[in-house]
Amino acid sequence: MSDTTNIYDEIPDFDTIGGHLSKARDVSGMSAKQLALRLGVKTSTIKAWESDRSQPGAHRLNTLCGLLSVSVSWVLHGVGAAPVEAEDEGDDLEALGSRLDKLRHLHAETGNLIRRLQNDMDRLGTN
Structure with missing residues (x-):
């Protein structure tokens, strides 16, 4: 996203909330167990969120996005600050x-x- 672009100018990627969470966790290098421990939830809860069997509540969403270094708008709608993969160099x-x-x-x-x-x-x- 360029410095002068806002999220309303972006085209959403149309992945699910679970898909976004899974991708962000993978990029972060955290395991589901590590993320669960940091959030204070069960590993099965993380896996349920990532497989779209349930969704994180509003009270956990901001913390979750902070831990994964993504924006809430990206997790929910596919626009905004997405996870940044490490460059090879x-x-x-x-x-x-x-x-x-x-x-x-x-x-x-x-x-x-x-x-x-x-x-x-x-x-x-x-x-």
Whole structure:
């Protein structure tokens, strides 16, 4: 997803919630047992979620997405922050520099959005 794209511009991948969870767990390198221990659920619960026999409740979904480094919108709808598979060449200095540059850009963009929102709030508060 590019820096200027929002999730509404993306085409969903149409996999199921279970398929998304399974893929994210595989990419994370965690076993179902490890994920279950970190979430405080049974391994069979993780397997049921991944096979679409049941779905995680809202109270577990945010934690689950955080542990798997994916967005809730990606798990539920197939758009948004998907799991990032490790690159074969590893984290060399150039790749790390590129990631740092992207993070700096996103930080600056977030600052701009915060300033715009604050200006809008200030303007609405004076009317």
